[in-house]
Amino acid sequence: MKTYYECLACIINQTIKNLSAVEKNKHDEILRKVLIGLADADYTLSPPELAKKTYDLIGEYTGGKDAYAEIKKTSNKYILDLYDELKNIIRKSDNPFETALHLAVAGNIIDFGAKHNYSDKQIHREINEMLSADLSSSHTEELKNEINNADKILYLGDNAGEIVFDKLFVEQLPKEKIIFAVRGKPVINDATIDDAEDVGLTKIVKVIDNGSGYPGTVLKDCSEEFIKTFEEADLIISKGQGNYETLSEVDKNIFFLLRIKCDIVARDLNKNPGDFVVLSGYKKYLTT
Numbered sequence: 677m678k679t680y681y682e683c684l685a686c687i688i689n690q691t692i693k694n695l696s697a698v699e700k701n702k703h704d705e706i707l708r709k710v711l712i713g714l715a716d717a718d719y720t721l722s723p724p725e726l727a728k729k730t731y732d733l734i735g736e737y738t739g740g741k742d743a744y745a746e747i748k749k750t751s752n753k754y755i756l757d758l759y760d761e762l763k764n765i766i767r768k769s770d771n772p773f774e775t776a777l778h779l780a781v782a783g784n785i786i787d788f789g790a791k792h793n794y795s796d797k798q799i800h801r802e803i804n805e806m807l808s809a810d811l812s813s814s815h816t817e818e819l820k821n822e823i824n825n826a827d828k829i830l831y832l833g834d835n836a837g838e839i840v841f842d843k844l845f846v847e848q849l850p851k852e853k854i855i856f857a858v859r860g861k862p863v864i865n866d867a868t869i870d871d872a873e874d875v876g877l878t879k880i881v882k883v884i885d886n887g888s889g890y891p892g893t894v895l896k897d898c899s900e901e902f903i904k905t906f907e908e909a910d911l912i913i914s915k916g917q918g919n920y921e922t923l924s925e926v927d928k929n930i931f932f933l934l935r936i937k938c939d940i941v942a943r944d945l946n947k948n949p950g951d952f953v954v955l956s957g958y959k960k961y962l963t964t
Contacts, residue, residue, distance in 0.1 A: 677921045680940050683723040684714055687730055690864075694734050697743035709733055722921045723940075724892035731863050731889070742862040744836075751786055751837025751865065752874045754799075762844055765807070773820060775807065776845040777933075781952050782806030783841025784834065784916055784935040786865075802935075806952055815956045819913075819931045823849060826910035831856045831881075832893055832923075834916030835864075836871040842915060843877050854881045855905055860898075861889030866918070892922035914957075917941055923957070930957035 691710045695703045710730050717726050734743075742748075762779055769775035785802045823829065831846065831854055833839050839858075846854060856877060859866045872883045887899025893914070895903065906912070912930040914923055920932045920941065932955045936942045942949045 677722055677924045677941070677944050679717070679719045679721060679723045679726050681719075682938075682940050683726070686938070687714065687723070687727050690727060691730050691734070694731070694743055697741060698734060698737045702737055706733060706737060722892065722894070724890050724918050724922050725894055728863070728890045728894075731891070744862065744865045748836035748865050748867075748871055749874070751835070752840065752871055755783070755786070755837045755840035756875060759840060759844070762803075762841075766844060766848070773848050774816060776848040777816060777819075777954065778806045778952075779803065780841045780845035780915070781933050781935060781954060783838040784933070786835050786837040815931065816954050818956060819954060822911050822929065822931065823853075826853060828905075828909045829853045829855070829911045829913065830905055830909035831913045832915055832919050833858045833867045833872070834919060836867045837865075838915070839867045839871060839877060840875050843875055843880070846877070846881055851881050855909075856881050856883045857893075857902060857905070858883060858885050859889065859891075860885040860887040860902075863889045863891045866891055890918075890922065892918035894922050895926070912957075926957070928957065931955065932957060 688710065691707060695706060698706060710733060713729055714726070766772050766775050766779070782803050782805070785799065829849070831842065833842055833856060842856070846856065856872065858868050858872050862868055869883060869885050872878050877883055884901060884905065886893060886902040888894060888897040890897055895906065898906070910929065912928055914920065914930050914932050916934050917937060920934055923930055924932075924944070932953060934953050936945065936947055936949050936951045936953060939949055942951065945953065945955070947953065
């Protein structure tokens with residue numbers, strides 16, 4: 677997905693938000709550099725590719741400090757505290773696969789790149805909304821069939837905390853087929869190997885990092901190991917907006933799982949902000 681003009685405001689807001697990690701007397705300098713960079717940017721690139729330049733710039737001023745380290749740990753712990761409750765919901769369900777899928781999509785709310793804070797009430801409301809959401813018109817059954825037919829599945833994770841929901845879904849899948857991928861370097865609250873270890877995901881499936889620090893999956897920046905795994909996979913399960921924005925034009929058997937958080941992605945998908953999405957990349961422009 678290309679960068680729309682409206683995406684620039686989001687990138688600037690992210691810059692302002694991340695300035696808290698930098699000495700105050702450097703704020704003007706950083707913001708001006710970001711604005712100059714955006715003025716000369718190639719808008720045919722995806723939003724995460726443009727946003728990465730901002731995160732790299734701030735990293736130069738912070739010495740590479742992970743400004744979201746504590747937020748990620750808190751997110752992981754919070755959702756892990758809900759794990760037994762959510763596991764029980766799946767266990768009691770008439771359709772454990774679909775319930776776990778609903779929860780995985782609901783977990784996509786935990787995105788500090790798109791929103792700034794969440795309350796316990798909001799997260800529980802999201803879970804309840806998703807559990808009762810009607811996905812019968814989406815590609816849920818098609819995804820299930822593709823999972824059954826695939827020999828190799830690559831599952832692309834998104835955010836810390838959210839990967840606990842992914843773990844619940846992965847537990848309903850043929851785990852021997854799955855390789856789970858996380859970011860190769862810290863960026864916003866995106867999940868890394870450390871987060872996968874924190875939530876116990878590394879104990880149930882093979883986990884690799886993509887070698888990249890983009891808030892999405894920019895293939896040209898990923899490691900050889902990841903590219904090989906990506907190319908060999910029969911099926912890609914892609915979580916979140918960042919992965920959608922960077923992979924939406926890739927000719928591969930990809931299923932996108934996300935909660936639409938902005939008008940731009942909604943317009944690109946011909947859907948509405950707030951919609952829950954389980955969508956085949958091959959058919960993303962069809963009415964579902």
